């Protein structure tokens with residue numbers, strides 16, 4: 001084959017670049033015109049200048065080594081400068097070792113190139129799926145899955161794999177200066193976990209590849225190791241670098257792993273230099289810098305933006321990372337099973353958390369009949385939280401799961417710290433933002449008020465006081481213990497202070513302290529509170545509406561969440577009834593800030609009742625909710641508004657209750673039991 005080489009032509013953008021397709025598009029469909037330099041152009045120009053400078057100032061003054069294979073790379077690279085031939089070789093590919101050692105059934109590999117690349121590759125260097133399958137078979141391995149992390153589909157036809165009954169999963173990652181995003185990482189870990197859990201009789205292997213099988217591949221495999229096994233980032237990096245020498249060679253990727261897992265990078269950890277086969281491919285035959293997907297030139301603007309930290313926190317901030325839909329379905333099922341709920345007409349789609357009812361003159365009597373404790377009603381955002389070994393999930397009111405990186409060690413059984421972490425422990429609580437009074441510094445805190453499962457065992461039928469005590473002993477204490485003894489733990493580099501929020505168990509008090517709670521404690525809180533919760537001390541956890549779980553709010557804060565719609569000149573308020581929209585006739589809402597109502601159309605708005613004007617008053621948009629309140633809830637709130645139990649009414653009622661013999665007896669029994677428990681613990 002004769003190839004005309006133009007050694008002076010400027011370098012071509014490399015593989016894995018969507019801008020490549022865009023460029024063709026621009027050239028084909030647009031009239032040539034004078035172009036204003038865009039941000040991307042400037043970045044590209046600066047990157048090229050930097051490369052040229054780098055080349056001039058190579059610190060060790062090494063000559064630019066151009067291997068024979070590299071000459072091949074360049075030959076075809078240059079050949080394709082004009083034609084944008086789909087069979088360009090990725091730079092450095094020929095000399096890059098094909099695959100590494102097995103890590104938990106995963107084989108890190110460079111991208112296999114389909115038969116259409118054969119003209120560009122000398123026979124001994126070919127590495128298509130034909131060779132991959134053969135090489136692995138010689139090593140006694142059968143492939144069952146290929147995870148492809150490249151940002152293009154041009155390297156091989158997936159039909160090569162179908163013929164061999166090998167599943168192909170594409171998780172498109174950009175490479176270049178940015179690490180794979182967190183959703184892609186979650187997808188990768190989920191695919192590997194699912195594949196391995198389905199292995200029955202014969203063991204099958206997973207080929208993981210990006211372009212060269214080092215940075216993106218290493219980043220993903222290390223994430224898997226971190227989540228599947230209990231180890232530190234340093235250990236996981238070492239395992240990968242031993243299996244695929246030299247491992248990850250981009251410092252940003254290594255730093256991102258430490259940051260993600262909240263670990264301090266030990267000083268002894270140094271990023272390996274770029275391998276020779278890669279380094280030489282950074283320069284073309286003309287000595288020009290070649291930008292490519294493993295370029296570590298100009299920082300990615302997206303990454304830079306993430307460093308901005310001085311934004312104020314709000315309760316509407318979206319926390320955590322999206323997870324694959326299939327994984328979410330499986331986790332939803334676990335919640336339903338734990339809470340012993342059948343699958344209704346709407347499947348597992350409804351948020352199953354326990355919900356209090358508003359206090360009215362009737363259910364106020366419950367406080368006399370049953371034994372209650374009280375707490376403040378924290379006004380942040382409601383989440384259930386599912387802790388698993390491979391991640392911790394916040395579950396919002398729309399029953400959506402998002403992954404957050406947190407650590408929850410189990411109570412130690414033999415004094416060794418942090419040996420195991422919780423796995424399928426389900427909690428309920430409220431996320432609040434504490435503002436420290438002096439510095440105005442904000443801290444996000446998850447206040448846990450219930451526990452429904454511990455390490456896969458449902459405990460919803462146990463009385464509340466047992467669940468609450470267990471929560472302290474099994475979740476809070478081990479975490480605090482490890483935090484305060486981190487240097488003796490298995491991972492002394494873990495930094496709890498870098499987690500996205502702090503964690504605390506919510507306190508509950510005897511009814512006799514409600515006056516203090518209302519008049520002093522709530523005022524001193526550093527987060528919002530909008531009333532009180534009365535919790536039955538012996539109650540099981542009741543999913544959805546719990547008629548015995550009572551909330552009291554100041555009447556002016558009693559609120560309903562409506563779906564608001566504007567239809568022509570009509571403003572409509574809707575509620576929910578059995579999954580359908582129900583129009584509330586004859587009700588209107590006033591937007592006190594004078595804003596245009598059409599701005600709120602289609603939104604869920606929280607409204608309180610204006611006693612003077614006898615109409616609803618807009619409070620805020622509920623971004624955390626996708627449906628309005630149930631019609632039934634609305635009726636209860638209305639009743640509570642009408643009954644208008646004032647602070648004075650409530651305190652009078654409580655002062656009578658605490659004088660009842662039933663209440664005093666129970667306190668005596670409880671405090672005796674507590675004394676016994678304390679003595680036993682001290683022994």
Ligand SMILES: Nc1nc2c(ncn2[C@@H]2O[C@H](COP(=O)(O)OP(=O)(O)OP(=O)(O)O)[C@@H](O)[C@H]2O)c(=O)[nH]1
Pocket residue numbers: 354355356375376377378379381382383429430449506533549551559560561
């Ligand atoms: N069970 C319980 N709930 C609490 C506690 N502290 C705060 N809450 C919150 O109180 C909420 C119920 O009160 P509502 O006033 O009905 O809730 P809301 O935040 O307005 O939400 P919607 O009812 O959906 O409008 C629960 O969803 C919890 O998030 C607590 O100690 N126990």
